[in-house]
Amino acid sequence: MITFAITVLGDLGQKLNLVFATLLVAAAFALVTGLAVAIGRRVDVPVVPTLGTAAGVWALTAAATVRPVPALGAAAGAAVVVAAAELAGSSEAVGVTTEDGNGRRRVVSALGVAAAAATVGTAVGRTQTTDASGGSATNAGNGGSGDSELAFEVEDQVATAEERSYDIDGMDPAISEGFYQVDISSVNPNFDTDEWTLSVTGAVEAEFELTYDDIREMDHEHRFMTLRCVGESLNGHKTDTAIWTGVPLSTIVEEAAPTGDCGCVMLRSDGDDFYEQFPLDALEDGLLAFGMNGRHLPRGHGAPVRALIPGHWGEINVKWLTEVEFLEAEAEGYWEKRGWHGTGPVETVAKIHGQQRREDGQVVVGGHAYAGTRGISEVEVSLDGGETWETAELTERLPGAWGPAAEVGGGNTEYAEDAWRSWRYVYDPPDGAHDVVARAYEADGTLQPEEERGAFPNGPAGWVEQTIDPSDL
Structure with a gap:
């Protein structure tokens, strides 16, 4: 079901x-x-x-x-x-x-x-449960778009993201205007930050708890990160990017000092009873996020604190996080028990969302390309069903992590480790409707697989193809 x-x-x-x-x-x-x-x-x-x-x-x-x-x-x-x-x-x-x-x-x-x-x-x-996507956890401030003041200093990076966006009808800028939500619960949990705690349990030298204030007092960082829904259609609109603010998960791992041989961790939420297992190595670059786009984390996106694990499908990045359990043996997560792939790398995609007719008669198409932590080096476009290909324009990559903890979590690299890139292609259209195909190359030159497949169980994959009729633009 x-x-x-x-x-x-x-x-x-x-x-x-x-x-x-x-x-x-x-x-x-x-x-x-x-x-x-x-x-x-x-x-x-x-x-x-x-x-x-x-x-x-x-x-x-x-x-x-x-x-x-x-x-x-x-x-x-x-x-x-x-x-x-x-x-x-x-x-x-x-x-x-x-x-x-x-x-x-x-x-x-x-x-x-x-x-x-x-x-x-x-x-x-x-x-009592309205504004689930915009409202934040009690006492954490409001993370919604209605906030007049930012809680975190991200203005310069927001401006940079605007510069690295293409303005095409139907296409989001580099920072998504409406971030998608998929949850297993109909009503989003609402935690009071004064009462919320994060428990670190399991195979560790000593179990401990952290309050919201404890986490906020740690060195934090800001990152551009993209999340993609494993259940979306191939050219769907459930891939989005935001600036996330939080504490590197490696800080928690270091304090916990794991003692088990499993090398695996279960992240849990008491809010919606969701749980997901990750390899311990995956947490090395993970983030305990409490901010989004310069504001406190919205309730609908996991307030007061959620997990973000680079390069993995969006659904397994646990919202409303309440426990980090270091396991003695591997265990299945919520989605694995239901037949989904669960923990694992996101598939590469180049989406076609933007379509626009210029005054000179040319057509511009565009979208976003995303390959998780593998990165995007090139996007190609075909107007003849894949017989011939032309190279599309790509925006410069979004900036890397910044803030006091950037060297610990995000690596303090020049570019974002796990964020999409925008692309566009301008051409003189043929008469009538025609098919446009887009495909992406990863940073190491690997071409994404052509074969199309549906979402279940490993997420959608394949080259995106759209029919465009210039007379409709």
Whole structure:
């Protein structure tokens, strides 16, 4: 079911999952409210429906969100509806009395009140989890686009990224304008940074815990890093780049002093019960990120702290990280247990997203090329189905890591280790629709494989081909 939702339904599957969950919550609220109203009218105690609804809705919301205080909002909203209906109960609007003496109108009334209370309770409850992609963890500041001030100094690098972008219709700049989200949970966890801790456990000299403040006090760095979704289509829009701020994971590994022979680590999240195993060597260049694009890490992207492991598929970079466990023996991660490749290098791709007709009649196409930590050296474009090829323009690579800890984590290299490059190709179009094919070469000259394959289980691969009709541009 999870594989089907990711590979076939994509974003729609996630939205349908959320709609289904919302309907279940509304049905539960309606049931609780209906019972409270029915019991209150049977015992003829006016306050029972209101208090019963408030208590029931609060208990359901608190249990589902593990946030008892915000759950009071949903309870209050539902209770207000019931109270208003009960106050009007002495009139025909509520239908307590009937001329035929049966209870049909009483039942209809109770159902109506229950439905109204469920609607209000659900709506108010949903406000407790809104802005999941933009809002950050409690007390961490707001990582959303609405922030007026930056939390970290990245202005110079943002300006550099703008210079290393191509302005083509349908194509993102070097820093993505809307970073994709794929999660296993319908509602993103919301941690209070005052209570959040990162536990370091397992085969180590001594287990220990770090608070959010502990991590923020460590030397940090900023990096350009790209993430690509393993379940996206070949030319999909789930590959994005951001500036991430955090602490090198190697700092945590060094303090832990692993004692096991496994050479493997399990990263876990108590927020959504996600977990993924990595080779210990992969953590050497990993990052504990608490910032994104100069702001505090947004809730929807794993606040207060997430893991970023260069060169790996996006889904295994654990969000809402709460534990780093050094293992005695290898174990399967969340996605491996479900048949996916899991931990492993991302596939190389050159996407075709930008298409634009210039005033002089020429057509410009473009996109982003990405090969994980293997890097991109060249992108070629064919206008005849792959018979002949021309070299596309490439932007200069994005800058390497910077900040106090750059030499520890990102290597303090001149260029970003794990970030895409933008490409474009300008040409005089033939008459009518024609096929454009793009392919990429890795930094060492390796040409990406031509054969196309779907997302499951190892991620999409192949040359991207798009049909372009200049008259439509």
